[in-house]
Amino acid sequence: MNVLNMLKAETMDVPSRSYIEDLLKADLWELGRRAYEIRTRLYGDLATFIPNMVLNYTNVCVVGCSFCAFYRPPRHPEAYAYSVEEAVKRVLAVDAKYGIRQVLIQGGVNPEIGIEYFEELFRAIKAKAPHIAIHALSPLEVEYLARRERATYREVLERLKAAGMESMPGGGGEILVDDVRKIIAPKKIDSDTWLRIMEEAHRAGIPSSATMMYGHVETPSDIAEHMYKIARLHAKTGGFMAFIAWNFEPGTSELGRKIPYPKTSATLLRMVAVARIVFNGLIPHIQAGWLTTGPETAQLALYFGADDFGGTLYEEKVLEWVRAEAPIDRKTDVVNIIRDAGFRPAERDNLYRIAAYY
Ligand code: SF4
Secondary structure (H helix, E strand, C coil), X not given: CCHHHHCCCCCCCXXXXXXXXHHHCCCXXXXXXXXXXXXXXHHCCXXXXXXXXXXXXXXXCCCCCCCXXXXXXXXXXXXXXXXXXXXHHHHHHXXXXXXXXEEEECCCCCCXXXXXXXXXXXXXXXXXXXXXXXXXXXXXXXXHHHHHHCCCHHHHHHHHHHHCEEEECCCCCCCCCHHHHHHHCCCCCCHHHHHHHHHHHHHCCCCEEEEEEECCCCCHHHHHHHHHHHHHHHHHHCCEEXXXXXXXXXXXXXXXXXXXXXXXXXXXXXXXXXHHHHCCCCCCEEECCHHHHCHXXXXXXXXXXXXXXXXXXXXXXXXXXXXXXXCCCCHHHHHHHHHHCCXXXXXXXXXXXXXXXX
C-alpha cells in the first residue's frame, strides 16, 4: 500500500520509524499535497512570523564541531564575547530601530562565561525591555553550565527561567543519532543528553523548538530516527512548539570540505512536508526556515506544510557567511515575501500567539 494512504491519524500517536522512513522516500508532490492539506486545515492561508534578533553573545567555543564555521577557539584573534552591558545595548538598539518581540540568544561553549552572566543579561533585558521574550541557549549550553556549577539540569534551568528565559531553541540537535554525531560533532553532548535536557526544560515550564540539521553524513534512516525521538519526547511532555529543519551549508567549515555541495531546495521541501505529516497532531508549528535556503524556498515551503516563516533574525552571525548579502532587512520584507507567496501574513509572539494581521 502507498505509504501516503496510511496517513497518521490526528492523535498523539507517535509514528513508527519505518513509517517515517517510507515517507522520506515518497513522491515529493504527493507529500507536498498531503502536507499542504494538513497545514490548510489547521491554519487556512495564514503564515506567521516574528520580528526578532539573534544575539550571538560569543563566538568562542571549545566544542569545535566540524560543520561550524562560526566558532573560534579561546584567544583566537577573531574571538569575541560581549559584556552584559554591550549585549544589552545591542538588543536595545535593534529594538529601537525595528521593534522586536524576541531575542534569540546563542553562542558557543565559552569557558569564561558562567551562569551569572546569563542571569544578569536576562534580568537586564527584561528590566529595560519587558516586551522582548528571551528565547535562549540550547541543551548544550545548559549541560555545560550544569557541569560548571555542579548543579542539576533542572537547577540550571530553574535559575535561567527565574532570570527571564521564556523558551529554548533546539540548537545542537543536528541529528539525534550518536553514530552521526560522532562524525560531525564528536565533542558535543550525545542524543540522550540532548533529549533529557529538553525533557527537563519542558517539565520546568520552558517550551522549546526542535531542530534538525540534515544534508551531511546522515541516512534516511537517521532522519527517521531523529524525527521519531522528537515525536516520542513531545508525546510525553507536549513541550515542543515548533520543528525547524536546516540544510547543512558546506561554506568554510571542516565538514564542508568533504561535502562538496549543499542539498537543494527539493530536500528542504521534502523535510518540511514529511515533518508536517509526521508531527500532525503532535507539534503544532513547522517553520519554513529561510536562512539557509533563501526566501524563495521558504515561500515554497509554505505550500509544503510550513505555517511559520520564522523570525526576521536581525544581527544573525552564525550563518552570515552563507548569505552574500542579507536578503531580509525589515519586517515589511517578510510581510511582502509571505504575501507574494499567496499567504496572509500574521505577526506572532514568542509562544506563537497571533499579535497582528497584515
Ligand atoms: S555548532 Fe555550537 S557547539 Fe559546535 S562549534 Fe559551533 S558554536 Fe560550538
